[in-house]
Amino acid sequence: MVPFETELASTGTAPVAEPTTSTTTARRSMREQMVDVIDPLQKQLDAKLHELDETLRPRLEQPVKEKPLLAVAVSAGVGVLVGALTVMAVLAGARSKAE
Known part of the structure; x- marks a missing residue:
């Protein structure tokens, strides 16, 4: 199945790619399925974070x-x-580039 159908523009010179309806519908339904799966997990995570915060x-x-x-x-x-480690890492990186 080809995801795009090509047509000539109204001027007749440049091709224009337009998505087919079946591909758009498939993407939308896949997105809805992902939202349906992720939504309960996100609610559980929010509840657990709230509990940990308390x-x-x-x-x-x-x-x-x-x-x-x-x-x-x-x-x-x-x-x-942390600052000292960062400075050491930057200096070590500069030294290795110079060699």
Whole structure:
């Protein structure tokens, strides 16, 4: 089956490709089937994320409320570590290009 039928334009010079109705209908029905399959999974995922948010947020907020300076120090340390690793990776990439 050919997905496009070619016709000449009204000027008679340039071909114009138009999708056939059966192909368009098949694509639409396939899209609808995919939506029907994905929609319940998306709802389950949203419910699970909401449940995790409700249970984990208090457990994560409690230590930060009790020791805010420690939380800031840990996050700053992680930031410095990630930054240093990034700089090292960039320098290693520049060195390998120079060779």
